[in-house]
Amino acid sequence: MRAVEGPFALTHHHANTDRIFCLNEAAERQGLHRGMGYSDARAFCPDLQSYPANLQEDARFQRVLARWAKRYCPWVGLEGEDGLVLNITGSAHLFGGEDAMLHDMRARLSRAGFLSRIGLADTRGAAWALAHHAPGIAPPGQSHQAIAALPVMALRLKETVSTSLQRVGIRTIADLVAVPRATVTRRFGREVLLRLDQALGGQGEDISPVPDPPSYQMRISLPEPIGLAADVQAGVERLLDPLCARLKANDMGARKLELTLRRVDQNAQSVELRLARPMRDPHRILPLFERGIREVDAGYGIDQMRLVATQVEPQPARQITHVEGAPTDKLDDLVTRIGNRIGLENVQRFLPADSHIPERSHIIAPAAWSEPAGGWAVVRDRPIRLFAPEPVAATGRTPPRHLRWRRMALAVERVTGPERIAPEWWLPDDNWRSGVRDYWKVETRQGRRLWMFYTPQNPGWFVQGEFA
Amino acid sequence: MTAAITDYFPLRQGRAHEVCGAGAYGFACALAGQLGGNVMWIREDWQPELLNPEGFLPFFDPRKLLFAKGESQIDVLASGEEALRSGAVNLTVMELSKPIGLTEGRRLQLAAEAGKSTGLCIISEGMGSNAAESRWRCAPIFDPADSTLIRWEIIKNKSGTLTRWDLRWDAETRRITVVSKAGQRPAPAHARG
Numbered sequence: 001m002r003a004v005e006g007p008f009a010l011t012h013h014h015a016n017t018d019r020i021f022c023l024n025e026a027a028e029r030q031g032l033h034r035g036m037g038y039s040d041a042r043a044f045c046p047d048l049q050s051y052p053a054n055l056q057e058d059a060r061f062q063r064v065l066a067r068w069a070k071r072y073c074p075w076v077g078l079e080g081e082d083g084l085v086l087n088i089t090g091s092a093h094l095f096g097g098e099d100a101m102l103h104d105m106r107a108r109l110s111r112a113g114f115l116s117r118i119g120l121a122d123t124r125g126a127a128w129a130l131a132h133h134a135p136g137i138a139p140p141g142q143s144h145q146a147i148a149a150l151p152v153m154a155l156r157l158k159e160t161v162s163t164s165l166q167r168v169g170i171r172t173i174a175d176l177v178a179v180p181r182a183t184v185t186r187r188f189g190r191e192v193l194l195r196l197d198q199a200l201g202g203q204g205e206d207i208s209p210v211p212d213p214p215s216y217q218m219r220i221s222l223p224e225p226i227g228l229a230a231d232v233q234a235g236v237e238r239l240l241d242p243l244c245a246r247l248k249a250n251d252m253g254a255r256k257l258e259l260t261l262r263r264v265d266q267n268a269q270s271v272e273l274r275l276a277r278p279m280r281d282p283h284r285i286l287p288l289f290e291r292g293i294r295e296v297d298a299g300y301g302i303d304q305m306r307l308v309a310t311q312v313e314p315q316p317a318r319q320i321t322h323v324e325g326a327p328t329d330k331l332d333d334l335v336t337r338i339g340n341r342i343g344l345e346n347v348q349r350f351l352p353a354d355s356h357i358p359e360r361s362h363i364i365a366p367a368a369w370s371e372p373a374g375g376w377a378v379v380r381d382r383p384i385r386l387f388a389p390e391p392v393a394a395t396g397r398t399p400p401r402h403l404r405w406r407r408m409a410l411a412v413e414r415v416t417g418p419e420r421i422a423p424e425w426w427l428p429d430d431n432w433r434s435g436v437r438d439y440w441k442v443e444t445r446q447g448r449r450l451w452m453f454y455t456p457q458n459p460g461w462f463v464q465g466e467f468a
Numbered sequence: 469m470t471a472a473i474t475d476y477f478p479l480r481q482g483r484a485h486e487v488c489g490a491g492a493y494g495f496a497c498a499l500a501g502q503l504g505g506n507v508m509w510i511r512e513d514w515q516p517e518l519l520n521p522e523g524f525l526p527f528f529d530p531r532k533l534l535f536a537k538g539e540s541q542i543d544v545l546a547s548g549e550e551a552l553r554s555g556a557v558n559l560t561v562m563e564l565s566k567p568i569g570l571t572e573g574r575r576l577q578l579a580a581e582a583g584k585s586t587g588l589c590i591i592s593e594g595m596g597s598n599a600a601e602s603r604w605r606c607a608p609i610f611d612p613a614d615s616t617l618i619r620w621e622i623i624k625n626k627s628g629t630l631t632r633w634d635l636r637w638d639a640e641t642r643r644i645t646v647v648s649k650a651g652q653r654p655a656p657a658h659a660r661g
Contacts (some may be wrong), residue, residue, distance in 0.1 A: 006537035335534065337554070342536060344537060346513070350533060359523075362522065367534055372532075376522070382525070384493050386518040413610050441615075449608055467615075
């Protein structure tokens with residue numbers, strides 16, 4: 001998406017109506033706010049541009065950002081739908097102190113086009129309060145003072161609770177601290193004090209960090225450089241076993257593997273293997289590497305090998321039954337071998353398609369991403385070869401007695417037809433601009449059996465195929 | 469005509485053969501139907517003609533067909549060798565546009581032997597390689613009563629004589645029927661067409 005000028009909002013369908021999910025500053029200046037009905041917003045601000053929010057992608061992106069934030073500390077968790085929480089204890093000095101770290105964070109985020117609000121304090125609750133209401137740093141031990149003047153909303157309370165607190169005159173956190181604790185619990189429940197204690201450090205609070213996605217890579221360093229193909233093969237076997245075990249534990253199968261061989265002279269060679277089916281069986285994968293390994297130039301020797309499954313797909317365990325057809329392992333391996341030479345998408349299979357148009361009666365699909373499908377049925381004779389229509393000099397609605405095709409003089413002996421095929425008007429196709437076609441099977445004295453058609457709306461004869 | 473077609477067809481397994489002529493595609497399809505099992509069909513990607521799976525239907529099940537496109541004849545031959553050697557397919561059809569040398573021809577033979585599968589090169593007339601086990605010339609012929617008549621002719625044979633047959637393809641039983649010589653041929657009960 002391109003950047004937009006002027007008021008802009010993301011909308012989200014929630015509680016039976018479209019609401020504003022997120023908006024920019026220009027829109028805020030027009031008096032719009034989050035959670036407002038979209039039609040109201042349009043009434044306030046007729047030139048509002050909008051786009052539906054994509055929550056799944058947002059959530060995915062939040063995780064991406066969490067992974068990025070691991071550059072600051074290992075302990076990164078998600079905070080709500082639009083935040084991250086970092087426990088930077090012990091890592092701030094690596095960036096030259098808290099100030100410098102936050103500055104770095106802000107600079108990098110703004111360079112990527114983000115508006116960020118960052119709060120730093122002794123406790124998670126205080127940091128949240130600062131980030132949402134007064135971005136900045138609370139010096140160690142002074143979180144209490146830093147958040148004292150903030151409204152009670154800053155304690156991560158529910159909207160209703162904070163409203164009722166404000167109704168009885170408790171507006172800031174300092175007000176809440178001054179009230180006797182017992183009365184607060186009695187009137188507003190345990191949550192208020194729990195949040196207060198969490199913010200002031202009286203009560204501990206954990207961060208659950210986002211787990212790293214499982215990594216499918218293995219590495220081996222060799223004490224002495226190796227150069228023989230058989231040795232490399234043995235090394236790959238050692239890497240493959242644990243890699244496949246890890247794939248199996250996660251119910252995944254490798255689709256693409258990359259083997260990087262680092263040579264003594266720091267030069268690296270890599271062998272890529274694309275598999276026709278997701279696979280995690282080391283005994284089947286290993287022989288497929290053979291050809292790639294043979295082509296590697298080992299130079300002065302290889303002293304480090306790295307095997308990465310760069311593309312994985314879910315491969316759930318399967319129940320083996322007698323109903324299932326014969327296993328296609330050998331065929332899949334063949335597709336892999338040929339595919340690694342000529343490109344995996346160049347090994348194809350035909351799938352039936354629902355169309356009368358001869359060229360569209362089948363789909364060509366890469367064999368690696370499709371299963372053979374049934375449903376082939378033809379009512380009429382069809383040629384085994386099809387070519388682009390080749391014009392033939394002839395007139396009339398019935399096939400000519402004599403014709404010249406590909407510099408051959410052919411005498412027509414028997415014709416079968418016509419079979420009228422109308423173009424599929426709902427699909428634009430330049431080849432069918434000439435209108436309906438009357439197809440004929442034309443048998444010649446010379447033997448050739450051609451599939452010809454006549455276009456009555458645009459008189460002309462063409463040869464389009466040849467029968468067996 | 470003494471030689472029976474069954475001695476020659478289906479082609480000898482574990483060997484690579486050649487076929488030329490206008491009926492070469494039909495020959496390949498008939499062979500695929502007779503051998504059963506999977507078929508790998510390899511050709512160069514610039515070939516403008518399309519194979520029409522609907523047309524294969526009378527011969528064999530298009531679900532059994534895998535189709536590979538190589539950039540050059542080298543790719544076609546190399547992929548063909550892989551397919552023959554693997555033994556995962558019963559028949560490997562290669563469409564060749566240039567004559568192949570003895571080395572390539574011999575490699576195909578060795579690969580076919582290793583995988584115990586049959587190789588078939590579709591070639592142009594007069595382009596054959598000496599390493600081929602047999603070479604066939606196939607052409608459709610016109611018959612007033614029948615529209616599937618074909619003439620198959622062995623024009624090179626390493627282990628047998630050169631002969632020729634006129635045959636007909638029976639789509640229902642998926643097999644070939646030898647037709648006796650013209651003149652003695654009984655007209656089929658129902659003329660197909």
